[in-house]
Amino acid sequence: MSTDAGDANEDRRKYEFRKVIEELDDYEGSGTQLVTIYIPDDKQISDVVAHVTQEHSEASNIKSKQTRTNVQDALTSIKDRLRYYDTFPPDNGIVIFSGAVNSGGGQTDMVTRVLDSPPEPIQSFRYHCDSNFLTQPLEDMLSDKGLFGLIVLDRREANVGWLRGKRVEPVKSASSLVPGKQRKGGQSAQRFARLRLEAIDNFYQEVAGMANDLFVPERHEMGGILVGGPSPTKDEFLDGDYLHHELGDLVVGKFDVSYTDESGLYDLVDAAQEVLADQEVMKDKSQMEEFFEKLHTGEQATYGFGPTRKNLIMGSVDRLLLSEDLRSDVVVYECPNGHEEYEVVDRRHGDPGHDCTECGEEAEKTDREDVIEHLMEIAEQRGTETKFISTDFEKGEQLYDAFGGVAGILRYSTGV
Numbered sequence: 348m349s350t351d352a353g354d355a356n357e358d359r360r361k362y363e364f365r366k367v368i369e370e371l372d373d374y375e376g377s378g379t380q381l382v383t384i385y386i387p388d389d390k391q392i393s394d395v396v397a398h399v400t401q402e403h404s405e406a407s408n409i410k411s412k413q414t415r416t417n418v419q420d421a422l423t424s425i426k427d428r429l430r431y432y433d434t435f436p437p438d439n440g441i442v443i444f445s446g447a448v449n450s451g452g453g454q455t456d457m458v459t460r461v462l463d464s465p466p467e468p469i470q471s472f473r474y475h476c477d478s479n480f481l482t483q484p485l486e487d488m489l490s491d492k493g494l495f496g497l498i499v500l501d502r503r504e505a506n507v508g509w510l511r512g513k514r515v516e517p518v519k520s521a522s523s524l525v526p527g528k529q530r531k532g533g534q535s536a537q538r539f540a541r542l543r544l545e546a547i548d549n550f551y552q553e554v555a556g557m558a559n560d561l562f563v564p565e566r567h568e569m570g571g572i573l574v575g576g577p578s579p580t581k582d583e584f585l586d587g588d589y590l591h592h593e594l595g596d597l598v599v600g601k602f603d604v605s606y607t608d609e610s611g612l613y614d615l616v617d618a619a620q621e622v623l624a625d626q627e628v629m630k631d632k633s634q635m636e637e638f639f640e641k642l643h644t645g646e647q648a649t650y651g652f653g654p655t656r657k658n659l660i661m662g663s664v665d666r667l668l669l670s671e672d673l674r675s676d677v678v679v680y681e682c683p684n685g686h687e688e689y690e691v692v693d694r695r696h697g698d699p700g701h702d703c704t705e706c707g708e709e710a711e712k713t714d715r716e717d718v719i720e721h722l723m724e725i726a727e728q729r730g731t732e733t734k735f736i737s738t739d740f741e742k743g744e745q746l747y748d749a750f751g752g753v754a755g756i757l758r759y760s761t762g763v
């Protein structure tokens with residue numbers, strides 16, 4: 348079980364990863380010269396060094412002198428970074444990005460970024476050289492789809508597994524001894540039908556047992572269970588209450604899927620995309636609904652950078668709500684009379700300049716910081732939980748558009 352503090356740290360780590368990914372996505376190389384390496388935690392560092400050395404010598408065949416030099420420089424830089432690690436990478440692995448990126452006016456800058464211990468394990472070693480960095484696998488890890496149980500079945504075969512984020516993990520399978528519809532000669536039709544029903548019932552029980560063993564211990568961590576298969580098998584299985592009663596409530600959808608082998612688990616996830624997208628924003632939706640309720644009925648809500656920050660410092664914020672799409676900096680100004688004030692600006696824009704609203708004097712910039720990091724730091728000091736809210740639903744969009752991407756649900760009314 349993860350604690351709230353653990354979740355907050357995880358959210359913060361995810362935010363930091365997302366920020367680096369966005370920065371990396373903006374880079375471009377003039378040739379095929381940006382190198383990305385994904386290293387799983389069970390891969391020996393010495394193997395990776397050998398691979399990079401090999402690529403370095405093969406790069407000598409690159410025709411363009413500039414690209415050749417750039418690729419070799421990137422590989423040398425990666426080798427330098429690998430020296431900081433022991434035999435194996437840290438938990439979940441490492442991703443290294445390195446290359447000469449365009450910095451405008453025909454100039455290039457050498458960029459090297461190392462991300463260790465990503466939010467989910469890296470599945471396989473990947474070497475990628477292109478005019479862009481490869482960030483998609485990391486982006487997939489940051490999706491909040493969470494954990495879902497998967498069941499596919501017909502009367503002959505069943506598979507159960509997990510959907511973790513965007514990754515399907517087959518776990519167990521079973522096949523049945525249910526006889527076909529054709530009875531053998533000499534058997535009475537009635538007896539045959541009864542035996543067949545018994546065999547089906549036994550098989551459903553076996554499948555349910557498999558699912559119960561796997562899912563019951565995780566039921567509080569799961570976003571739901573998806574069930575797939577042909578009709579009427581999956582309906583029979585669900586209507587027959589074979590699953591543990593606490594799992595029955597977790598079934599969020601049943602889907603027509605033709606295959607019930609491992610590939611059926613993937614088909615099931617494809618078929619369930621809409622339900623999964625809904626589930627992804629469901630927690631965010633309930634946070635925003637609570638916020639709007641408090642906003643309309645009383646004073647236990649705050650929004651906008653200034654008021655939310657004040658409330659945070661007072662310790663009155665129960666939950667800080669930040670839009671996932673917020674990309675702003677806060678610029679801190681101080682006037683000659685010692686008044687400290689803040690301006691929120693788009694991350695890509697320069698400093699706007701500021702006249703003190705109290706005395707009208709021209710103020711001087713003393714600091715500039717990412718809004719999210721600025722607010723999260725205060726929240727952590729005050730024991731306030733931070734929730735990131737997606738913009739993939741109406742009220743999430745409103746948080747971004749109408750409230751500057753920052754709001755708070757208060758513990759008590761403060762009048763700020």
Ligand SMILES: [Zn+2]
Pocket residue numbers: 682683684685686703704705706707708
């Ligand atoms: Zn002033």
